[in-house]
């Protein structure tokens with residue numbers, strides 16, 4: 001017995017980083033909270049999660065972090081955004097979707113969007129998202145290669161959209177050109193460790209039937225998700241019935257697009273029979289409560305979707321309609337909205353809101369084997385949140401704190417694939433001063 005103990009001391013296992021944390025919320029199983037545990041990182045992945053006493057006996061590492069007042073959670077997954085639109089934050093507020101888009105956003109995009117705009121807008125968004133504990137985002141915007149470059153430079157995970165829209169832009173003149181630019185990017189990113197692609201038709205009202213069919217075929221060939229705005233407003237439904245005789249979801253169903261590869265964003269207008277069909281086909285939904293409320297579009301019927309076993313992730317949408325990229329805000333809004341609408345305080349409990357912001361997002365993006373929960377073998381995409389401040393005291397349940405009380409400024413450290421992207425509240429690979437001066441440049445140009 002004594003001999004065995006000695007032997008154990010002798011062969012310590014080597015790790016890259018050991019994080020000792022006061023609380024750890026693995027998300028799987030939902031609602032679990034581990035006290036005084038250590039998370040061991042090796043080669044970018046979670047090697048083990050152990051009680052700290054046991055970890056000290058078994059592991060050594062060149063980097064040991066002591067997070068005495070913190071809760072460690074999986075990186076937040078922003079399942080729908082338009083990162084570069086951060087440069088249009090506050091340009092047009094207090095408007096419904098169609099006048100916001102047609103009278104303000106699309107005209108501004110026609111004049112100002114360029115590769116440089118997207119690069120600098122993405123830098124602003126990536127900085128904001130990392131500082132707020134988001135480690136992965138699903139993007140749909142022009143010049144996705146610029147967004148991909150910034151995410152890779154900052155060490156952030158991203159799924160960038162191979163966009164298609166039947167409107168010419170400075171990025172592409174036709175659907176053919178949108179697709180060929182997207183496919184070239186897909187080739188460039190093949191085997192990239194952090195940045196992957198999805199096909200991203202803008203919406204059923206801006207992409208023709210023929211192009212939606214091509215997208216379905218390509219998605220099967222390339223084995224990538226399809227990311228689309230769908231059933232965002234009552235107007236979208238009425239217009240589809242007028243033009244095509246059916247609701248948008250029925251059109252996509254007829255084309256064969258409803259499947260576990262489809263990421264349907266918004267879904268504020270749904271009938272029971274449509275929800276049954278979404279469940280049957282394994283289609284993923286992204287709920288964007290803040291953007292939907294601000295544009296007065298409505299809201300996804302989250303409890304009814306979850307009852308049917310549909311996977312519902314969370315997204316911020318772009319900063320021009322939200323107006324921030326804060327997944328803590330989305331979690332809280334999702335939980336409160338579900339309760340208010342149902343008249344039932346038990347609707348969408350805190351642990352489920354956290355699940356939507358992490359594992360459900362990973363599932364929607366087809367990344368749940370890599371990220372979304374703290375499980376040995378998954379990548380070490382992690383967020384440490386300091387609960388040692390007045391506004392989080394006392395801590396009866398850290399999950400309650402995360403959803404109902406925490407502010408994103410309490411995020412102290414963020415790791416993506418085991419590498420620190422934020423340390424003690426500071427970005428490791430982006431320069432906030434340079435980003436702010438780029439913002440001033442675009443503000444002055446757009447305001448002129």
Ligand SMILES: CSC[C@H]1O[C@@H](n2cnc3c(O)ncnc32)[C@H](O)[C@@H]1O
Pocket residue numbers: 082097101105106109140141142163164165202203229232291317318321
């Ligand atoms: C083809 S690039 C993306 C395109 O989408 C526009 N957009 C931003 N937010 C929304 C929204 O909520 N509904 C529909 N379209 C949106 C953005 O301005 C780009 O033009």
Ligand SMILES: [Zn+2]
Pocket residue numbers: 080081082229317318
């Ligand atoms: Zn959107």
